[in-house]
Amino acid sequence: MNRLMHSKYYYTYLLQNWASMVNNQQYTISHVMVDGAAGLTSAMLELPLARRLMCWAHVIRKCREHRKLVKNKNKWISVEQDILDLQLIFDDTIFRIATRLMIEKWSLDSELNEFKSYFESQWLLSLPFFYEGATMFTPSTNNGLESLNGKIKQQYTMRHRLPLSAFLQTAERMLKDWSFDNEKTPFAYHITYKEDLEKEAFAWSQKVDKSQITPIDYGMCVVPAKEPKMNVQQWIVMFNQMNWTTYDDLKDWLRSARLLNCTRLLPPWFCTCKYEMKEYACVHAIGLMMFWGIRAIPQQIGKRKGRSRPKKVKLALSKD
Ligand SMILES: [Zn+2]
Known part of the structure; x- marks a missing residue:
């Protein structure tokens, strides 16, 4: 193997070309759906032009875990509603205006200070792309991906870290199984309404x-x-x-x-x-x-x- 083949860029190049050929369309990564794991921050450095979408289910779960920062129960209900409404914003510019106005609203009440600081640093400054308008016609949670991960752990790797040779065999088996599954239930290109x-x-x-x-x-x-x-x-x-x-x-x-x-x-x-x-x-x-x-x-x-x-x-x- 030459030096190029050891480079991570080589594998990115290889993956992009392979995906383009299989799907008959250009393969560009414009958005990546993640949760808050630190490892993903460094992985995202490899894709500087892609927007790091944040799983909405993860955001609201973490916010609810911090609800004790708001002592008054009714005030928490109002804060939570503000966040739920914020998530439904459909446009980047409106989201920026909305976050400024929401923080101004929360600043009027000193009892919200602690939660406001938490929300601002975690979900507005670090990982803000959890609102619907961050991207169109894509899922706002990574539940589908988590469910596939669960399937891999339960049915294939049995939650064990595998040596490379065993992993490659397992990966081949997964590919075979999923390819047959795909034939039985092909990808839906059209939406059907109830x-x-x-x-x-x-x-x-x-x-x-x-x-x-x-x-x-x-x-x-x-x-x-x-x-x-x-x-x-x-x-x-x-x-x-x-x-x-x-x-x-x-x-x-x-x-x-x-x-x-x-x-x-x-x-x-x-x-x-x-x-x-x-x-x-x-x-x-x-x-x-x-x-x-x-x-x-x-x-x-x-x-x-x-x-x-x-x-x-x-x-x-x-x-x-
Ligand atoms: Zn509608």
């Missing part, structure tokens, strides 16, 4: 104030949220100006309307509501598709019920 969600989306499209559905630039559209504190036009003005004066004002704005990107031919469409960002499926996106005639309305929704009263559902295991 029937209940389609019904809810249809109901939303019937109920929504049509005058408030507002297309804006570049195939984007704004629709009103469930209990808006302002109309869509005011929402758009505030979105352009971004001059909220308090964190609570910003939260009211965030909850008042939803911004959708309608440029994709096929679902999912991006929407700033919680359900789309977490599940890639929401009533606004599907409802708008139905409203614009892009998506068919399921048959059973359109069917009228007969005049007779619906039969009562019998108890389970009862006789006819």
Whole structure:
């Protein structure tokens, strides 16, 4: 082996080329999902251009472990809600403004000082990319990865540190098993929506104030949220100006309307509501598709019920 082959860059180069060939597309690492482990900090130095996403489940668990820093129970509930709302922010600039306003809000109460210092140093200065807008259409937790790690430990390595030769054999077995699994259950390229969600989306499209559905630039559209504190036009003005004066004002704005990107031919469409960002499926996106005639309305929704009263559902295991 020459010196190049010993270099870590050689293996990165090899991996990138191999992945490009297998997937028929360029392999660039733009985001890496991690937890707070120190070893990962040095690993990330190898990928200076990639954004280090932080597992949201890990963040909120750690924050709850520090809840004793806030003595008053009601104050903790309010602080926790502030963090949950912060995580739903869909844009880098809004996140930066929101964190400043949230810290200003917490600074008004000296009982929050200790928790504020903890949150600021740990989750705003060190590992801030836990909010939904840090990247789009990707998971916000590393639960999937943890579950695969668990499978490797339980079914393959039995939690033992293996010598290299045994490890290579095990790795080969894993690759074989997972390749066969992949053939049986191939990767899903299209999203399928549950029937209940389609019904809810249809109901939303019937109920929504049509005058408030507002297309804006570049195939984007704004629709009103469930209990808006302002109309869509005011929402758009505030979105352009971004001059909220308090964190609570910003939260009211965030909850008042939803911004959708309608440029994709096929679902999912991006929407700033919680359900789309977490599940890639929401009533606004599907409802708008139905409203614009892009998506068919399921048959059973359109069917009228007969005049007779619906039969009562019998108890389970009862006789006819
Ligand atoms: Zn939505």
